[in-house]
Amino acid sequence: MVEPAGPNVSYAIEISRYSGGYNQTDILNELSFHVPMGESVAILGENGTGKTTFFRALLQLLPKQTGELRILGRQVLSSRDKQWVRSQIGYVPQTQGAGKFPISAEDSVLLGRWGKSFSWGIRPSRNDRELSKYYMEASEVSKDKAATIEVDNTPYGYIKAARKLAAIWGTEAEESNWEQDLGQLTAEIEQAARQHETSKKKVISQVYMTPLLKWLGYEVVGEFGPDEMTPTQLAKLAELKPDLIIDNVHMPQGFSEISKETKRIELRSYPSAEQRSVEDILRHNAEQLGLSN
Known part of the structure; x- marks a missing residue:
């Protein structure tokens, strides 16, 4: 749960003259940035321009960093502050794990029902599978014509x-x-x-x-x-x-x-x-x- 900010807090995020990066390389240089309370902000940029580094900076995960950071009005200085910051920010990093693939064509169609009547710990119902079968048949894709293939780009x-x-x-x-x-x-x-x-x-x-x-x-x-x-x-x-x-x-x-x-x-x-x-x-x-x- 996000702790409520004090009555005098104007900014959810405040960064002042922040520099950070990896080894001897600064990716963020003298960055100053603030987000008012209640606003939604998107960070845009080409691949490799430092977007992920910026979020790691907010979470105090960079091995090299200087400057001032405040989250919900609290200045981040000590290890305890850093732990607190990580408890206040939800961060979902990009992942492309293979998971349990390949999956069947029928299961792929069944994923369209995810969150409607089944999810984690709740198996698809008979109705879910009947609907999946119906959509497969409506698309005129029979099981004997479907196949799982894997390619390696060669x-x-x-x-x-x-x-x-x-x-x-x-x-x-x-x-x-x-x-x-x-x-x-x-x-x-x-x-x-x-x-x-x-x-x-x-x-x-x-x-x-x-x-x-x-x-x-x-x-x-x-x-x-x-x-x-x-x-x-x-x-x-x-x-x-x-x-x-x-x-x-x-x-x-x-x-x-x-x-x-x-x-x-x-x-x-x-x-x-x-x-x-x-x-x-x-x-x-x-x-x-x-x-x-």
Whole structure:
């Protein structure tokens, strides 16, 4: 429960000339900021510009910090103050854990009922499952045509998944033709990787992008994700001094907080309005890495 502020408190948050960061690097420099009581404020900015660091500053979680901080009128100085601050602020860090995936298509539809009649500790009812079945049937997706597939962002992972789907859907001939087209693109990208001597480049990779980078010949010296990293983890990866930092556009991390000089590239796993096919995604990622001919 949030403790009520005193009658003379005007600001919920007050920061004055605050600087903080990791190791010898300040991410926040001489920051002054205040939020009046009762206001809602959004912190906006590009990936890696210090948004997460700002929230860690409020919670007094940074290893390096100077300046003045007041929460609900109380100045934060001692360890006891810091513990009090953490009891007053609700903080939900980004996480992308794999959980118990993959799940079935039916269970995925069933999640639409979450919070309506079942939740933690309360199992879905017969009605929930009947509704899930109804929506599956309404979409004309039969169980014998549904499949669970996993891909690793490499051409070979795509081919394995496509063959599995083709066997279920009876589209083996079409899949074979698609493989030939994909094989030509794969050969072009592999040749470009050799020409750019990717084996001589050290990279830190978001874990879901590691198979792609290893296929391309890069030396992966460290990995991160999918969960949000701690300052200690960030600092250890920065010590590896990579040539490139490869992030995932769908769940980016703020690596520029501690490595402003190292080039950071975001790659894709999923389609978008511009990249609608597997081939589009491969081309896009190759272009981002400078491997297009």
